Structures are given as C-alpha cells and as structure tokens.
Amino acid sequence: MQLKPLKGIHHVSAITANAKENYKFYTQVLGLRLVKKTVNQDDTSVYHLFYADERGNPGTDLTFFEIPHAGQTYQGTNSISATSLRVANDEALRYWKKRFEELDVDHDDISNETGRATLSFRDFEGQRLVLVSDETNSGVAGGKPWDKSPVPTEHGVVGLGPVKLTVAQPDITATILTQVMGFTEVGSYASPVEGQKDIRVFETGEGGTGAEIHLEENSDLERERPGRGSVHHVAFRVENEEELKKWVTHLQELRLPNSGFVERYYFRSLYFREPNGILFELATDGPGFEGDEDFDHLGERLSLPPYFEDQRESIEAKLVPLNTK
Template sequence: MSQGILGLHHITAMSGIAQKNVDFYVSVLGLRMVKKTVNFDAPDVYHFYYGDTRGTPGTIFTFFPFGDGPRGTSGAGQANITSFSIRPESMEFWIQRLTNHDIIFSGPEERSNNNRVITLRDPDGITLELVAHDGAEVRPGWQDGPVPREHAIRGFYGVTITVKNHTLTSALLTDVMGFRLLEQNGRRYRYEVGEGGPGAIIDVMSQEGAQYGRQSIGTIHHIAWRVANEDELVRWQTILANTGLQVTEVKDRNYFKSVYFREPGGVLFELATDPPGFSIDESLENLGTDLKLPDWLESSRSSLKKQLPSIQLPVFER
C-alpha cells in the first residue's frame, strides 16, 4: 500500500570553515554529529550530518563545508529558512543561551497557533528559526549533548522557500505530491504533507519581483522529503517524470537512496528513503566519531584524509 510523502527527511546547505560549522551546530545548538563523511559527488569536501540521538529522518541538517570559497546570496528559487522545534518551556533557556554565546537574534515573535519564534543566523549567514510550540516534547532531541535534554532541539519544524510564481509550485505540491494548503498569510502559503504538523511543513513565499539567489557558501542546497522505502521512491520517480519534471536516476547515498528534481520555482527537491539509516556502519554510541566512506572510496581514504581539513568534535561532561 502506498504511503505517500511522509515529511521532511533532511535539509542540506553549503557552509564555509568546517570547524566553525561543527562548533556552532554541535556546541551551541546542541545537535549531534551523526555522520562524518564526504560529498559523494565531490569527495574532497566533507559532508556533515547533524540530528538527534539516532539520526532520525526529520531531524537531519547536513552541510558541505567549502572553506574560504565565494559567498552565495539568498533569493528566489531557493530554500531560505530552516525552522527547528523547541518546547514552549524552553524559550527563555534559548534566549539566555544565544545571549551567552553572543549570537544576535530577533524575537520571540508571536506567530500562528500561538507559536513563538526566535530568528537567528549561523556563522555563514543561513537563517534559522527556533519555533516554540505545543507537542514538541513528543520528539526527542540529542540526549547527551551540551543542551539539557528538556531544552534540546526536537528536529525540524519546517522549511521556507521563495519562488516567483507560487501558482506552479502550489500545483506540484497539492496536485502531485499530496501536500495540503493549511493557511495563507499575505504572500506566505503554508502546506503540510503526510500526517502533518512539525516536521512536515513547508512555507512558500511568493515574491514575483525577487532576485534569484546564487548558490554557494551560506545558502541551502536542497530539501529532501521522506519516503518509506525504495519501492516508494521508484514509484514517485515515475509519477514526477510523467508530469514533465527532469528526475534523476536513483542515487545510492549509503544511508538512504534518493532522486532529485527541481520544482517549478527552481528549488532543488530530493526524495529520500528512511532506511537503511545511519547505524549501518557505526554503532549508535559511536555515530559521527569516525570518517566514513562508501566502499568505492575506501581505496582513496589516505589521500582524502590529507585533503580534508582536520576537525575536532566537542567533548562534553556528562
């Protein structure tokens, strides 16, 4: 039986200095490094996966750290904001934590459903939100990081994209991919998919006059949506191709299989399988501690380690 698209799987962005990226997402935001590997398409660049204790789909924020490369610009045809879930009781904790780390933020701002939102930027200028909402405690965060478990980030709340023509994007989301329009607020259209709620939300900003973004350091590369297994992935590959979209062949990313395509507004989407997950080559206890390579790159391990910058994972007292 078809299960459709289930929600967010991961979001991938492009960052600068690798160590700064690690220090911010692990030491400040308290996400776990669940996998340290390389960009399979450019293996001289790391691919970091951050998430909850287990690396659960819907919690995974990933980065390609390119070092001192050119900076990108955020605009139309891109995902622009990554939103995380926190408990309402954690808002004051996060205000104090960001203040203590000298991180500039705005808010909290009241949003729909009585949610309160803090907006901030990471070291490379990527816009993030911490959304305090009822029910966030249902999803656990990283249990053993620097943030007390009761205040930990609980995975994605949603993602915001900007497009010039909302109509075409909306048609793909609702008529093809199974999303439902939840609400419209001015030029912002909110959709959900699967069971809905946090982790299954996309906001589409319709800005006809916006400039297209330039993809490089400090921008989001793509959004990945969850599907249950490879059979579902292939089914969706066919459905999307039949609409006229250019869909890639199935890619084996070791921890999931996936296909890529651009929605009509230019944003790069991916569909990714839940299995096999991040524990196929490391124990749960040791996730993210060693450099992991696909079999076809193992023969190049020594040369790759010389090319990749050295990084140190933060160590926390338990």
C-alpha cells in the first residue's frame, strides 16, 4: 500500500476559557477571520471556533475549544509548546512588533535563532505563539488573508507555520515522525534554553514553514498540566478521504492505537497519540467550510453538522451567546 506524503500542518487546536475575549483577540488583534462558529463534536456544550485565512484553507486554521472553567496551564514537557503563524516577509514582522507595542500584547524581540526571522508573543491567556517570516520560504504555499481584516493584507497571517513539540524522550517521537508518518529530519538549531540540546527540525511533503515540526528535548521539566492557553492537538494534511482510509489501515497494521475514521463534516479525521503522549490528528483537505455557509457570511451563525441539527435547540440553550456578525 503506497501512502502519499502528508502535505503539511492542517490545523492546531487549543483551549480558551473565554470565547468572547478569544474572538476579540484573534479577529481584532491578529486579524484572522472566524470562518466557523460551531461546537466541540465530542462535547456539544462548548464552542469550537475556527480562525483562518479568508476561507479556511487547509493549513491556515487555528482553532479553540472553549472550556469556561479551564484552569491555569502549568507549562512543561510532553506538550505542543509553540504554534507558529506565517507572515509574508521580515517587514511584516516589524509591522507586528509595532502593533503589539501599541496594543500592549506580551511579546519578545524579533529573533533569527531558527534560521528565519521570528517574533514570539503570547495571547491574553498565555497561549505560546510565534510569527514566522516567509521571506526565504520555498515550501508549501500559504493562504490569503481576508481583505476585511483590520490588519493590512500585505502584513496579514497567511497560515500556520512550524509547530514545536517539547518532550522528555525525543527519539521515540522522532521515530514516529520518520518511520510512521514519513517526515524527514532536515536540520537543527540551538535551543534558547542554556544547556539544552539543539532543537531538531522535521519536514514533510513540499517542506517549508507550513510543513515542519520542531522537536525540543527537555527532561528537566515536569509533564505539562494543560488548561487555558495550552494546545490540545496538532493535525496534519491528507489529500482526501480515500487517502485517509489508507492511513487508518497503515496504523492498524502497525498496531498503533488510534481512533479509526472519524467524520467531522468539514473534514474527515484520524487521531492517535505518539509515545510521549501528544495527540496527533490526520485530517483531509476537504470538504471545507462553505457547505453550510456562503463565503461572505462564514462564522456569523452557529453552524452544526447535519447529524447534530436535530439537537440545535438543546445545544444552543447550553451556550453563552457569542455575537460574531
């Protein structure tokens, strides 16, 4: 059975305790478009918000589950410790640094430690984020910023960049990435933490900023205790449903515990945990977000997959109204 290479990062899903403030930050500060306001399909009592480029192209989605009583995140190992967002060039980073200063967003200085210009920052709940410049990028293409964003399109976020994993035992994660998922180890860069080993870089598909995992070893930390501002999982791009079913068979043949095929309506999925406990998802590029809302009105209403539509009244009754028009 021949598997096509994974195409890159599909989406990253994180946790917020406050959907209203989350919506304000990611649309008004970061200028992303809310392309879908729906519910967590495993717990329909909470929102699932999808922020992305103009239409939610695969590889551009940063999503949030709202868990209103989520506690503080105690950062640690065996976690997704940073999520990158791509911008067009180094000039865009200078725009963002000034914007963060004006809007009082917690941020660092522009850095080149990864070999690309980057700007690390945190949202209002401490979510660990990094803007990365695509100035020298030659891999997976980015998306297209929404032209109604408060951020000028030339400086807007064009998609997800490298995702950093911090683990206690990197070799077993590296084995899953290379031997199971088809990634290639392509380099490394010095850790910003004194005394720690270099951070290893793995890529898939066409490579570049939209198709990298950065693997950091840190055995000094305790295991992360997730809460608001932590990341739940990272998803990787699969061409279509036929290809996803091949991945289901592949993991079953390797006897790796997994969810099997999961219908998510906006895409189809497969979930499994790598040996350090981080949740991975494989997700299809389609069908996308315009099956139940047209392009001009994405994210304005509560969207429910057809198999939840008969529960709309009871689902809406459990949610705090969130005005996204």
